Amino acid sequence: MSSNDSRWSDIKTSKDKRQTIIETGSCVNAISVAQSETGAGAAFDSEANAKPQNPGPVLTCPLCQHNCRLAPGETGFCGARGNTGRQIVNHYAGLLTGLALDPIEKKPLACFHPGTYILSAGGFGCNLTCPFCQNCHISQITDRRMIDRAAARNRRYSPSELVQIALDQRAMGNIGLAFTYNEPLINFEYILETFSLARSAGLETVLITNGSFRPGPVRRLAEYTTAWNIDLKCFSDEGYRSLNGSLDLVRSTIELAAAGAHLEITTLVIPGFSDDEQEIAEMTSWLAGIDPDIPYHLSRYFPGYRLTEPPPTPLETLRRLKRIAERKLTRVFLGNV
């Protein structure tokens, strides 16, 4: 587990509370769920509901660095995608853990339609295991039976239903649809279909992602995505390995996103993990090579999930790193301060 890796050896971690949170069902209520004006729809009818069939082929999921090889009935590292016996799907496609009309700045997107709102949706699971995750109750799935019980209490939204809700919210200042909160790209097929419909309806389409995905699926999503915020959690292979991620894939995703859409980058500054001045200098220098005007967010860390230490990032650390980033980038913002 990542929290036992060397980068975290000096940082105290708390007991894993994921299962307790999921068991009590609070995960599905963690973020206020907007009421659909389309009425209570039928369950989302998709392969995601299919029961595993045996026998069937062992299949490899093509989405991310884990290359999960799954026999029928098995679920991958992210806890959400599994082999139904015919194909690999996200078991929880259309099942939302949150649906809220958020200020666009909250994503964070500082330079994309400022002052507007965006309908933001989240699901279950993630392909990384950050011990500092603020949304661990929905991102870290350790026992699928517990999620299944939570899922049984909630309806699924079809792509067209979700787009209709976004359109209905236009009168409230909504400009589109964002997938966020957990890691959205593990829900690749569902987002692709939803964003295709959303773009046809004239909505903006936003992804908030860790970016640790293969170029093929990222290219497909980029066809329908108008804005991204991608985490760049650190700038070392070792750091990303400690999270079970891939720096190379994140860099590739950033380059692909920058080529065709609005892009902003976020680094959560954690003392001892991502506050090294030289590393921030190298990271921002690389970003400036793509585009010196990429908006860059340095976000303040607070202890949570498995990390009980270190204490919150000192404000002086954030200000110092901002000055370093501003040597290369024109738009640097501090978040959570």
Ligand code: SF4
């Ligand atoms: S998205 Fe999930 S199932 Fe697919 S390779 Fe990554 S961790 Fe494995």
Ligand code: SF4
């Ligand atoms: S990538 Fe994001 S959602 Fe996934 S574990 Fe890390 S902080 Fe949580």
